[in-house]
Amino acid sequence: MPSLNDTLSQFKITPGRLVKTIHETSGKFGAKGKWGPLDSDTGVCRLALSDEDKGVRDWFVQELISLGCEVKIDEVGSIFGIYPGKDNSKPPTAMGSHLDTQPTGGRYDGILGVLSGLEVLRTFKDSGYVPNYPVALVDWMNEEGARFPMSIMASSVWAGNFSKEEVYNTKSISDLKPVSVKEELERIGYLGETPANYLQNKLAAHFEIHIEQGPILEEEEKEIGIVVGVQSYSWFNVYVRGKAQHTGTTPLNARNDALLSCAKMLVKANEIAHKHNGLCSIGTLRLEPSSINVIPEYVHFTLDCRHQLDEVREKIIEECKSEFQKIAEAPNGSSTKEAKVEFELIYTSPAVHFNEVCVSCVEQSAEELVGKNKVKKIISGAGHDSCSTSTRIPTSMIFIPCKDGVSHNFEEYSTPEQCENGYLTLLGAVVRYDQNRSE
Amino acid sequence: MPSLNDTLSQFKITPGRLVKTIHETSGKFGAKGKWGPLDSDTGVCRLALSDEDKGVRDWFVQELISLGCEVKIDEVGSIFGIYPGKDNSKPPTAMGSHLDTQPTGGRYDGILGVLSGLEVLRTFKDSGYVPNYPVALVDWMNEEGARFPMSIMASSVWAGNFSKEEVYNTKSISDLKPVSVKEELERIGYLGETPANYLQNKLAAHFEIHIEQGPILEEEEKEIGIVVGVQSYSWFNVYVRGKAQHTGTTPLNARNDALLSCAKMLVKANEIAHKHNGLCSIGTLRLEPSSINVIPEYVHFTLDCRHQLDEVREKIIEECKSEFQKIAEAPNGSSTKEAKVEFELIYTSPAVHFNEVCVSCVEQSAEELVGKNKVKKIISGAGHDSCSTSTRIPTSMIFIPCKDGVSHNFEEYSTPEQCENGYLTLLGAVVRYDQNRSE
Numbered sequence A, B: 001m002p003s004l005n006d007t008l009s010q011f012k013i014t015p016g017r018l019v020k021t022i023h024e025t026s027g028k029f030g031a032k033g034k035w036g037p038l039d040s041d042t043g044v045c046r047l048a049l050s051d052e053d054k055g056v057r058d059w060f061v062q063e064l065i066s067l068g069c070e071v072k073i074d075e076v077g078s079i080f081g082i083y084p085g086k087d088n089s090k091p092p093t094a095m096g097s098h099l100d101t102q103p104t105g106g107r108y109d110g111i112l113g114v115l116s117g118l119e120v121l122r123t124f125k126d127s128g129y130v131p132n133y134p135v136a137l138v139d140w141m142n143e144e145g146a147r148f149p150m151s152i153m154a155s156s157v158w159a160g161n162f163s164k165e166e167v168y169n170t171k172s173i174s175d176l177k178p179v180s181v182k183e184e185l186e187r188i189g190y191l192g193e194t195p196a197n198y199l200q201n202k203l204a205a206h207f208e209i210h211i212e213q214g215p216i217l218e219e220e221e222k223e224i225g226i227v228v229g230v231q232s233y234s235w236f237n238v239y240v241r242g243k244a245q246h247t248g249t250t251p252l253n254a255r256n257d258a259l260l261s262c263a264k265m266l267v268k269a270n271e272i273a274h275k276h277n278g279l280c281s282i283g284t285l286r287l288e289p290s291s292i293n294v295i296p297e298y299v300h301f302t303l304d305c306r307h308q309l310d311e312v313r314e315k316i317i318e319e320c321k322s323e324f325q326k327i328a329e330a331p332n333g334s335s336t337k338e339a340k341v342e343f344e345l346i347y348t349s350p351a352v353h354f355n356e357v358c359v360s361c362v363e364q365s366a367e368e369l370v371g372k373n374k375v376k377k378i379i380s381g382a383g384h385d386s387c388s389t390s391t392r393i394p395t396s397m398i399f400i401p402c403k404d405g406v407s408h409n410f411e412e413y414s415t416p417e418q419c420e421n422g423y424l425t426l427l428g429a430v431v432r433y434d435q436n437r438s439e
């Protein structure tokens, strides 16, 4: 097997083009939240299947076509660009991530993954390089789960882990008038015909580069994270019921204040997470009737529980359930009969362990680029489309550091050098995997 | 001065008509929230200046006209019906309350006050009774403050305690697209021409009957509360700023979670209220960016603080301010430099002491009707339009019990007998005051 530097030496690399493309497309499709003096100092709000998402998709499809790719849109709106290889009878080696963002998203989360893949294909073309087998680049629909409340949506359908129909019917939570995934796919023209299924639309492997979204690589001064797995997480809807009463005339000990119970639950969830060295977070909360002088009767919030081990995540969830129940039953310290809190599981992403061959392609590629002491094996705190693909095909990921570990925030930032290192590691890993396949 | 029973004996009373009118109008204009088997077992959602409010206003104006009243609409949408007396050169003795409700309102709060006044005028007419001076019945615009976030709005303008322009520009908080009071007054046809001012649209006194909205009268088995004053209250907007970060990758000790800080504030506010024997309530809370996997960056909630004594209310507020500040500065137990919580006063309603002459008219009227041991002098926990009028003219209020002290809830309930007692006490008090004026 040739070393990475041998491999890279055959390519015509264009330094800076990747970062230029990141900033050009972020500026055009959803730029929001200016935080610094430069034009590129904004975040991106590009919710799945929004007008901004349609904009970047249309641009992306044109780029793929201009590189000579075959373009396929699947039934849940994921975009596949297939760059031809020598033997096109075999499924492509894939690179993939997502172009959608959080409402307070940055310019890197997801975007870096897709555009680094694009930079790999551009490099192939500029270098007249023909891989042994086709290489695919995928923009997976709705990875974030911000607008349609399930993360890693389309890649889960592709992997057969979630039903197409359920996805079609999922309603948006960020629109004043909720709309379904199917309606929005139709509206923006991305309800494709390619089966959203790993058996009918085959891929041989999946590589994804992503910002770490946490502080570890930066703190330990590492350049590349070799991602060996992903922590498990579960999302819940939690509903708390109290009693609407007058804030001016109802004595404290005669109240059943759903919001006060809920406040105690949030504080308790945080304590439970601390105790188990896991994470509990509440990202959304709505209440009714929502009047200054009416005690809240009903609160709905979402709970995000994470741990590297499935068993510990389960333990955290069990403790939350029983502690929340205690709080709901005693809204004023004294106990009431009726249970007033309800849990509804939205989604569980079990702990993931990536494929050894893919991990080693990334490892060798990274070590040759930045040196053994600048890489680190790491577990991802966040879920990624690679979690879905890993259930069906060899998969692994590459992380680069991001400033202060900040993500899902307009100010998310990685340096041009960090981005470039990530793309080159991806290039090396994919070429290496392609060569492995033919050996 | 003749005794109440002498006074009542000259009237042709129609038992049951008041309660029938309450249920007929509640059924037609905004019925919501069925809670029992009877048609009348619903609450009312009749937000100020909504279509439902317009409906009941149009009906109310027709009723006033059919009783021979002169009808005036003032510049902020309050409706005045003037029933003529013998000497119409003097300002009328007024009865007033409000026809708007909370989103989860009942059939009595406000409505009982206006419709009992209507029943008094109907009784005058049926009895061929002509008071010495005119008697007015007022439907004050937006007492609840649920849609436009200031309670006792129009009566405050009338009393010169709040500016008309500020009211016009107040935007709704319950509509998807906020609209202003002025726009809604115009839309429903109630932007009147009568000056909204106690100097140009004079009243001689103000009587208001209302449900207690609390548990005291019921618990002590009293039939009528002689309201001698109203506790003080202040409403605040509170803004908490944290940092949007990824819920999966941000360690607990690296977070600045605005919602977690806020949860600690709610628990603390409740403790402070307990300590001072006052009330602190949080009725509304909104957060951003509102995504399951993003730590909340920004929370806005409203704080309602009450106590019978202005000084103690001030003390509660000071403690909330300093404790909230401490929580915001140490979102994870460890302290940060930047202050991240901000208070904005919406409105203060100072403690109110009602007029002795008016209180004694109510007291004598109530005692003669239900007996000395069935009445109780009481301080109102909730604000009322009578708080505004009391700053300019002799004012007092009559309370009747309500089931379990429940109010601002669809299931709010007072028995037909309780309502009837309230109306007869009002009739006696107004007639007595009218006679007092001529003596």
Ligand SMILES: NC(=O)NCCC(=O)O
Residues within 6 Å of the ligand: A109, A143, A144, A145, A151, A152, A381, A382, A383, A384, B246, B248, B293
């Ligand atoms: N990478 C990322 O933000 N994925 C969304 C799913 C998650 O919250 O882990």
Ligand SMILES: NC(=O)NCCC(=O)O
Residues within 6 Å of the ligand: A246, A248, A293, B109, B143, B144, B151, B152, B381, B382, B383, B384
């Ligand atoms: N009576 C009543 O609900 N008034 C609204 C103002 C308050 O909350 O006290």
